[in-house]
Amino acid sequence: MKCLLCGSGIKNELTLKQLLAWQPVQDHQVCQVCWGRFEWITGAACRGCGHPQTTTELCGQCQEWQQQTGFLLVNRSLLHYNEALHDFMQQYKFVGDYRLRQVFAAPLQAMIATVSADVIVPIPVTPATWKERGFNQVTGMLSHCDWKPLIETRAHHKQERQSHKNRQERLATKQPFEMVGAALAQTPINGKRVLLVDDVYTTGRTLYHAAALCRSYHPSQIESITLAR
């Protein structure tokens, strides 16, 4: 086995616990050194966006969102967006190493399982991205989840990547999503608990757009989970 991030060799040795548990064994995809560079969000965090901080009070960003949109989206994230995660996203999304979907698939899906949701809705990528990248980085990580492609990017949406914009430009982005009628007919969300899933929560713009769109179909609850914050 080679580390998917740095290419150094990994020894996957069976522990006694794994042996006795008699469960399928999850091999490490990443070496200890690379794995140690990621910061997991474990302690106190903003009760809105999940940003790690000393208290659970609403952060300034979330207060602004609440004022602006009239609702608060409760978000939870697995990891802190540090340099290691930046490099990871670079390699996964922009270089296009689709193998990296396996790195955080298990912990992300475990986190999704802790939230009681009826419908899991991943944030889509644009058709242009599909043509160039050939995958959606979010659904890649949701291999064992039963997710529904309820939203997609509008055909006329001006296509510039969020990651290429600064904060002001990001916040000024117009609603890029629309509901997929056919999928919605199959899985109506009124009265249901909806969980949005995205890769990175930066300003919250994307998720608030998606949440606002879903809210117009009257779900009972709407929350979100992202890989990084």
Add this chain to the structure above:
Amino acid sequence: MEELLYGRRLLRQELPAEFVPPQQVEEMATMTIQDHDVRCLRCNTVTNKTEALLPRGQFFCPQCLTLGRVSTLASFYHLPEPNQFPSDRQPLTWEGTLSPLQEACAREVDQCLAHHQEHLLWAVTGAGKTEMLFRALAAAIRRGERLALASPRVDVCLELYPRLQRAFGHQQICLLHGRQTEPYTYRQLTICTTHQLLRFYHAFDNLIVDEVDAFPYASNPQLYFATQQAIKPDGGCLYLTATPGKALLQRVRRKQLTISYLPLRYHGHLLPEIKVRLVPKWRTKLGRQRLPQSLIGAMKKRLNSHQRFLLFVPHVADLAPIQTVLERQLGIPVTTVHAADDHRLAKVQAMRDEQIDFLVTTSILERGVTFPEIDVLVLGADDAVFSTAALVQIAGRAGRSVSRPTGDVLFWVGSAAQNVTGAQQQIKFVNRKGRRLQR
């Protein structure tokens, strides 16, 4: 802008955004899909379908991602090499002279390039290989051929570039390696790392690969494939090395490859032979903050007589403890250098400028660097990180100048090892050939 594609095979993303592919551009497939696996047509790596699969039934190559992802979503752009160069009747501005031995070898190289042969030149370390290429390169430039000089090591490329630029004053040479920021330009003569050859396709009439035995070329079938792809179907390839590996010598024995030797250095002296000292358990002793007395003695002796030297050790992790022990025992500051050292270039330069008398280093200084009049000491030469080729190269750092054509090469080993005896045998072999020429 068309010339960006001459003899190259590129993905859309490797071209400038404003580039409009011309009408006659050839679009080529990027991968072949077989029953259970896919083959990347850039690096020739075969990957299992499950690993290379993208969600909508497409495939990508996980091997050569650093050059830009190859996938079935994209195609390569290519234009055949037109050899569109300004004519240069007198490309060579070098005015040095060659020794009679070098002269004979240079003539041989000239013949190889003229006939587009595949040939191996086994020239000892410090033989003056680069100068021997000049005449052949000049003749090929006059013939209007496109040429490249490739090496697995970026350091070697960086050293070759100014030397060749000086020797071919009117030519503009293109230098390509992974860390550069300057854009690619279409030139008659290219100097590049072997990885960069993956971007060329049927481009070169003659390709010279320097230090074929060096990491990563020797153990990397991708790079061998890249070399073959970069050459025109009727092109020639010249391999240069001081330490040919088994695979190359086997091809020589099978008569698939012609070979010539240059067993003497440019100053006509033999290679210094390796002397081995046995120091069992030196590593355990290092754990107790001690180094072999014979090593300390050898270093003190050289420091007292102002004899400059390099001390090689097997691992980066060994540098710090050895530095501590040496600083205590010798009572002077000790400079260490390794590949990931931020001050690597500055430290090597300080050694070159004679500001320091010695460097403690890992195998990064094994080839391509010349410090005149030095001795070479190696601690733990039996360690598996030193290949036979690496040890021959390390030994070859000694005695490279006319002012001091000999030098000591001392190895301290924990136990007898195949790589050390192999290196001793190789040096003895070329010295035997050399002695015959000296007479």
